[in-house]
Amino acid sequence: MTRIATAPNEQGTSGNAVEVHGIVKHYGETKALDGVDLTVRQGTVLGVLGPNGAGKTTLVRILSTLIKPDAGTAFVGGYDVLRQPKQLRRTIGLTGQYASVDEMLSGYENLYLIGRLLDLSRQEARSRATELLERFSLTEAAKRIAKTYSGGMRRRLDLAASMIGRPRVLYLDEPTTGLDPRTRNEVWDEVQRMVAEGATVLLTTQYMEEAEQLAHELTVIDRGKVIASGGVAELKAQVGGQTLQVRPAHPADLPEMARCLREHGIPVATFSTDTGLLSVPLTGEEQLTAVVGVLGTRGFAIAGIDTLVPSLDEVFLAITGKPAAPADAPGADATPATLAKEPVA
Structure with a gap:
């Protein structure tokens, strides 16, 4: 039976934007999450690392209200993921492992539509769509329908859609898989800009460089359990200094x-x-x-x-006993279906 706790006020009482306590999720005989605890401080980036199948995407799906946990509690922006899903969805942005856009709409129309669903005014939705198209180097393709986009362009459009409403909490589930180095840097710049403006980010990644570049703190998950956590320097010191x-x-x-x-x-x-x-x-x-x-x-x-000092790749290997996935390998997880991005209206 799922345990439900009383939600704190909207602003939260602990200074944490995300609080997860004892989250458990099963898929048949597979225990995708086995009592996960973690917190993300407001205005910071938490990098969640782990080998394929560790449970990272399952955790993101629970925190974005796409699936329910079997046990445990989680609060995002002060909202209970079980008792207050509608309010919670209005505070978050989500980019899953694979780009999910409306292929029959243009890039601009995709972003404008998401902005309007998030209650932006017409003027603000137009302005924000134009701004993000420029930031992600999609201005020239803004009027083309999305099905004519390359895979990398769709990925950039999907990322822009998750950011258009300036969410208080942003989930990025392996967001730069398959992107070229220049576009990856653009994504990093945008994430850092949002955090500087007060947003909180939960980032799952297997790019060690990405974790070092963006994350203030790291949590390592393996086989559904948290096996290490701390700052980058702290985890490196645990391995050997x-x-x-x-x-x-x-x-x-x-x-x-x-x-x-x-x-x-x-x-x-x-x-x-x-x-x-x-x-x-x-x-x-x-x-x-x-x-x-x-x-x-x-x-x-x-x-x-x-x-x-040991590299983060060496830390990952020492802690999990497994190397990080190749940079061009799409992430897999212990879930029965691919995470699909849904507008948070």
Whole structure:
């Protein structure tokens, strides 16, 4: 039985735009979500990461009132997803994994129609449609019917439609899959512009660069459970932190440099004659200073020094045990049907 809680006031009481507690969803024997908890602070971007089938799209469908959870509670903009779906829909925008536009209408007509359904005035709907067509490089195709658009153009039109009403909370479910780098950057710019204006974004993605570019915090889901959460730097620190790499001017000095560091209480130094690098895992700034100081005091000539942190791809692999999906692979999820975008009227 679904548990229903009393909704807070419209503005919310916690400073969170989205609050999810113990959400469960089954599809037959498949448990798509298994007690998910997460929060999204107002005016921020939460990146939701996870391998294909992790449950990301199921979560988005629940938070956009397209499906009901089997258990748990969720509030968006202060509205209960079960008890106040109509009010909630007026505060959100949604872009699913696949573009969904009216192919018999022009690009401009698609956006104007969505604007009017969202109660924009005729003038405001026209102005907003024109503005977003320009932002997504669709002005020249504005009067063409959407069925003549390329896949990338449809995707950009779909994204524009989700943003036309300036939603308080925007769901982007793998929004830049299949987009070229320039268009992807345009989408990122628009998301950052909306957040700067006060919007909140829940972003599911398998592009690690996208998560680093946009997300203030990350939640990692696997097999329907939240297995990690925190800021990008925080998750990277959990995996292993920084490594100092020193390149001596004379590669023959590598063994002696490592021995010298061990004598000064830094036993974790290793070197590779193939790369010509000395590597030291760092536990803090003090250790970095100590390594450089010891090598300098002993008179070793150093050609270069660099500090490395694990990439978000490495973090993803370490946490989930699986690599992120290829950049051109469409996302799949543990749901019986593709998420279709619906106007939030």
